[in-house]
Amino acid sequence: MKYFFILLFLSIITITSLVFINLPFRTIEPFLAEYFPEIKYEEIEGTIWSGKISDIYFADEYLGDLNTEFDLRKFKFYLSDKNFYLNGEGNLFNYLLDEEIYIKNVNFDLNSRKFLKRIPSISNVSGKDISMTFDASGCYEISGNILADLDRKGLLNNKYTTKIEGSLGCKNKKLIGDFYSTPNQDIIKGNFSVDKELNYELEGSSAILISKISKILKNPLNARIPDIKVKGNLYNFFYGE
Incomplete structure (x- = not known):
């Protein structure tokens, strides 16, 4: 009888292992x-x-x-196409224990014109070393940086590309971030937030634009007056009619 239970136990372990492996x-x-x-x-x-x-x-x-x-410790993912690149790692045990998703070392690069058709002045968006903890209700913790190329035209219709950098965070389960042009932050800077339904709020300002308007009007403007303040839904913005 003792050997029967040992054999039964080993059989259960073997079957469970085979099922899990496959x-x-x-x-x-x-x-x-x-x-x-x-x-x-x-x-x-x-x-x-x-x-x-x-x-x-x-x-x-x-x-x-x-x-x-x-490999039992981490979950690796990789995607590459001519207009989109993504790789990173995840931890499945966080999801199994707490139903939270944890990803780290995420890098991506997006230069698809279809994705960016609603914002033609942006020619590229990328993310570097992003780590994030989230679940179905929202964002809990995030770190990393986002980068973008802002294309501008000068007085002689010459094309200039300005680099945009941004930092990421979480607040009230929303993804938040601050962004600014580099090396000259006077070109544009601002902040944004995105919730789990992809509803966004964005606010930005340009000290250079304020200065130009002030010169035209010959009257100093309050730095807060010409702020860009927009909100909506990201999915509808990019792919809505």
Whole structure:
């Protein structure tokens, strides 16, 4: 009888291990539907150890194939297409224990004209070394930097590219950030916030613009008067009619 229980225990362990090792990667479909409903894809292949999500689309824009690897300690992901690049790492145990998603070392580069068609003055957006903890209700913690290229035209229609840098944070479960032009912060600076529904608020100002308007009017302006203040929904902004 003792050997029977030992054999039964070993059999259960073996079967459980085999099931876990060969667990299909498509088991993440409910997770994707809950956290990333705007993302569409053609197929999910492989196992949790090495998987692939083929032909990913966001708002009818093709992103490419997402490849993943899992080694018990961390979850790695990588996506590369001619207009979009993304890689990073995640920790699945945070989600299993607290239902929170933790990602780190995330880098991305976006230069798709379709994505950026509503803001033609921006030719590139990228993120560097981003770490973030979030769940379905919002953002809890984030660090890292965002970068962008702002294209401007001079008096002779010459094209100038200004670098924009930004820092990220979380407040009241919203993603927040400050941005500024570099090396001259007088060109533009401001801040923004985005909630879990992708509703955003943005405020920016330009000391150079204020100075030019003041000279034209021959009257100093309050630095707060010409601020840009806009709000809306990011998904609707980029892909709405």
